[in-house]
Amino acid sequence: MNYSVYFEQNREKHLEELKQWLSIPSISALSEHKEDINQAASWLADQLTQAGLENVEIIPTKGHPLVYADHLHAPGKPTLLVYGHYDVQPVDPLHLWETPPFEPSIRDHKIYARGATDDKGQVFMHIKAVEAILRQEGQLPVNLKFFIEGEEEISSPSLLAYLSDGAGRLAADAVLISDTALIEKGKPAICTGLRGLCSLEVAVHTANTDLHSGSFGGGVPNALHAMVSLLASLHNDKGEVSVAGFYDDVETLSPAMKAEFAKQDLNEEKLRTDLGLDTLYGEGDYSFVERVGARPTLELNGVYGGFQGEGTKTVIPKEAHAKITCRLVANQNPQDILDKIERHLRTHIQPGARLEVIKGEKANAFNIDPSHPLLQSAADAFERVYGTRAVFTKDGGSIPIVETFSRLLAAPVVLMGFGLPDENLHAPNEHFHLENFDKGLLTIVEYLKAL
Amino acid sequence: MNYSVYFEQNREKHLEELKQWLSIPSISALSEHKEDINQAASWLADQLTQAGLENVEIIPTKGHPLVYADHLHAPGKPTLLVYGHYDVQPVDPLHLWETPPFEPSIRDHKIYARGATDDKGQVFMHIKAVEAILRQEGQLPVNLKFFIEGEEEISSPSLLAYLSDGAGRLAADAVLISDTALIEKGKPAICTGLRGLCSLEVAVHTANTDLHSGSFGGGVPNALHAMVSLLASLHNDKGEVSVAGFYDDVETLSPAMKAEFAKQDLNEEKLRTDLGLDTLYGEGDYSFVERVGARPTLELNGVYGGFQGEGTKTVIPKEAHAKITCRLVANQNPQDILDKIERHLRTHIQPGARLEVIKGEKANAFNIDPSHPLLQSAADAFERVYGTRAVFTKDGGSIPIVETFSRLLAAPVVLMGFGLPDENLHAPNEHFHLENFDKGLLTIVEYLKAL
Incomplete structure (x- = not known):
């Protein structure tokens, strides 16, 4: 069965499962959600097991637990570490949510819930892509490790402590993370920088x-x-x-960097209108993309x-x-x-x-050279599914662990994100567009198989 | 029986009654306290009746009710209108109160509760002074009207509406209000200005x-x-x-006004220390008393x-x-x-x-000339009880209705207050010093009998 058909046939089941996970209010910043955090980790471990991953472990920490799993049966092939997070941002002001943040709701091809796009929805896709390959083909084309944390929104203290004790178990040829966004609908991106x-x-x-x-x-x-x-x-x-x-x-913004940013072809007027702003606002003679990516x-x-x-x-x-x-x-x-x-x-x-x-x-900020073969392969995978090659961008957000991974594992980090920029991350009415849920599953499969 | 003995014998009973009233959270700014407001008005009306006042009436308004009562059996004598308020300020931040704001508590000769000094405690003293004279002498030396509102802390909209419909019923030779403070313990004041x-x-x-x-x-x-x-x-x-x-x-501060302010002899260094401040702070070359009284x-x-x-x-x-x-x-x-x-x-x-x-x-701001005989009599009454003549001050606070009364009734307003400046009005741990409760009762009796 081809993967499009497989994912279509399993779509309803997958979305129901995702809704279960999104219903757990795993807010890492608020101590009263400690039990919810544990429940979200436990749900994740069960999912990884069901998907066919091995050595699944909930690793206790001084803070919120880490979740590890692996599948290492592709000798001679590279090892990829899939990283993500199962914790979410606080939800206030609660009264501005159209549907409650922990009662996932699908409207207009989008799933609304805190964590839908940042980052439970995107982590979930990696699990389902791996599950699909194992069910369809019985084996994976690469060696895989999953390492999912519960403190990304509070700067990953327990993960950092774990890594500083020696990251041997996490050794990998590359780190793969989906916690970033497309430039806009239909226009994929690979993030080569984080603030x-x-x-x-x-x-x-x-x-x-x-x-x-x-x-x-x-x-x-x-x-x-x-x-x-x-x-x-x-x-x-x-x-x-x-x-x-x-x-x-x-650093002064180089002409080469300016040119790369210009490829995004951001419609600032549309952005301004979408955000309901009288005017965009920021430092001197920079475009919006430059301000957010490099300032x-x-x-x-x-x-x-x-x-x-x-x-x-x-x-x-x-x-x-x-x-x-x-x-x-x-x-x-x-x-x-x-x-x-x-x-x-x-x-x-x-x-x-x-x-x-x-x-x-x-x-610290993170930066990687777009010419790396693993990034070029990722751009290819996007092109096969989306019909358009990914642009290399720099994201204004921070995933503090990315710079740490790239430094401690001495491995390139591939930031292959499936969110959209207007999905209300960290704000009321966070959501995740299901077009990118569907295409993202296929893109991940393509990428793993191409390595 | 002399009044000192009378008030001493009835002291415990009076304080228990006052505690009842202070227990009612009559916060006028918060709509959820509407029923408490009504209860506080009702309690007040009962007290006025028990004290021997006549024509007691709870006057409904679009907002919180007004409470009226009178005793008009002193022909040829002046008529005094006693004004005050039974509403109180909100209580947040609640966690800073040492005892709950609506569970009155006596410690160190002070009664702690929201409204203790502003203004339930002071209104209560007028009722008890009148009750004392009626019980001791069977008649009052002046004609008296009580007019107590429930919206002073939200700028008296209903009272203003009532007055604009004609203030005939309130006609008086003077208005007597206790909602201000002594300069400090043992140093009485008559307020001749309000911001x-x-x-x-x-x-x-x-x-x-x-x-x-x-x-x-x-x-x-x-x-x-x-x-x-x-x-x-x-x-x-x-x-x-x-x-x-x-x-x-x-107006530029006149030398005469500066001299009157100087009589207060405020110890700015003590004030600074009492407030826990590194420094007082304000406009240019003015003293604290000038800043608060005239700027x-x-x-x-x-x-x-x-x-x-x-x-x-x-x-x-x-x-x-x-x-x-x-x-x-x-x-x-x-x-x-x-x-x-x-x-x-x-x-x-x-x-x-x-x-x-x-x-x-x-x-609007309010001002009155200190040389008015009614103000001089008030200063005399203070002197007989406190052993020191009241100083004429200007208070930095606002009692919006004072200026309106003085304008609409064309009557002088006597501001004879018994609070202290450090009794945490509008703040956590509001309290009222019982020395001024005791002496205040006697001062009011002295004043009424001297008119």
Whole structure:
């Protein structure tokens, strides 16, 4: 039976299985979901076993478990390590979801659920592709290892600890990851770069209690005033980050890179309209693709302090909080950037306000040369299924583990993603387009068989 | 029996009654407390009846009810209208309360509860003072009307509507209000000025959904960036409000006024230490008392947008919100100030962000000449009980109805308050010092008998 027919015949069953997995709220950032995380890992291990993989193991860690499986019966053939993650982002603001985030729902050829595209849906495809080959042919054309973690959305601390204890078991000729996106519908891409990341939390404290704005207003510092002026100082009015030295280790965008980005032929006007924006916005003379692919950022992810309820409360808040992340490129060192930001904050905090800075996640940027044969083969596989050759891109997101894998395993990392850019990753109404579910299964089979 | 003995003998009973009233969470700003509001009004009406007042009536309104009562059996004597409020502020952040806000608790000669000092505790004293005179002497030395509202903390819309329908029933020679504070323990004050108020809510909108900071960061506007730079533009680094024309109708502080303020002899260093502040903070060359009594403010009461949970969320928020109130002085017109602020915001909003401004409360500032005989009598009453003559002050807070009463009833308003400045009005752990409960009862009796 050819694979198109096989996947068509099994489509309903596959989607029902995926829905089961997506129903488990495996939010890694929130400790109350610990049991859900374990359940998602356990579901995954069962699936891997049913697919015909061997040595399936749920590896406990100090955090959320790792899931390993392998199938090593193709002597002389390369060994591929398939990596992905079964954890998902938080779901708030919950009221903006059209259907509940953990009640998967198919509408208009898309499956809606938290984790649908990032990354349960894409991990699931690899399992089903392997299962298909084993059922159809009884053996795999390559040696395969699956290694799926539950802490990707919180920067993979347990996986990093596991790798630092020796990555011998994971030795592979290449790492294969599906956690990125097509350029747009029908236009596949292979990602050759990912931005790094660093995060920090900032708090400003003033009085030892909230104060009445009548009795004290005008005579005492207001933590919110201190916070907004501090945060406003982080950017200039050209959209550039004002932190001294922030751009020191950023490489100038080369003409070759600009040309590669231009191939994406992004319709900025359509993007603007799709996002409901009055205008795109960013640094100087860069295109959107260049800004996101090759320029660093400093983003406020959350700011809060004082009264948030209905009506008015005439209070002078005693504290204010901000959550900040940076996306990093080229040779920017996350620790160095965090230090520079802290220096900026300590310099710019207003008199009478006390600053607290908690540094968080750190990940380097990743880059790979598009001319590598494994990347060229991947582009071929896409071409056979989608009818158009994949473009080599750089993604603005961060998969912190990619740079670590490429460094510790000394292996190329192939980023072969099947999401779409507008699938609301990390936002309400996350979804995954089923055209790419269907074509992705075939593309993975093509790729494995071509190696 | 003299009044000291009477109040001492009845002290436990009085405090138990007050605790009952403070247990009712009559938060006027939150619609889910509608029934509590009604219960607090009903409790009040029963108390007024038991005290011997007549014509007790719960007056329904479109909002929360008004409570009226009178005792008009002193022909030839002046008529005093006692005004106060039985509604209270919201209680968040709840976790900072040492005992629950609606489980009144006496510690260290203070009664802790939301509303203890603002204003249930002070209204309660007027009822008990009247009850004491009626029980001891069978008649009152003046004609009295009680008029207690349930919307003071949300700017008294129903009371204003009631007054605009004709205030004939409330006609009085003077209005007596206890909703202000002593300068400090043992140092009574009569307030001769209150700041006005205006409020607004500001929202900033960018994309039609929250966006992933990896896929979009650097290329789209962030509602929080737009909000913090907008809010930061409202003040300069001297602590002055930067809105054009904001100070146009503010009077220069006269040497006479400066001298009156100086009598308060405020220990700024002690205040700073008590509040746990590194430094007091405010406009230019003014003292704390001058800043709060005679200068206007623009305060951020709440700012929020994006992720507030545990951990990191790499999101670009699509919206951000701020709640703002201004305290106004002298001839500042609240509507004019709101218009000027809106103009400032529309001028300073960054490209790509859409601004929404909702204008809220409006109240004029109030001022009265300290030489008025009714104010001099009040100062005498304080002197007889506290052993020290009251100082004439200006309070930084707003009791919007005071200016309206003085205008519509064409009557002087006597602000005879028994709170203390550090009793956490509008903040966690609000309390009322029982020394002023005890002395306040006697001062009110003295005042009524002296008129």
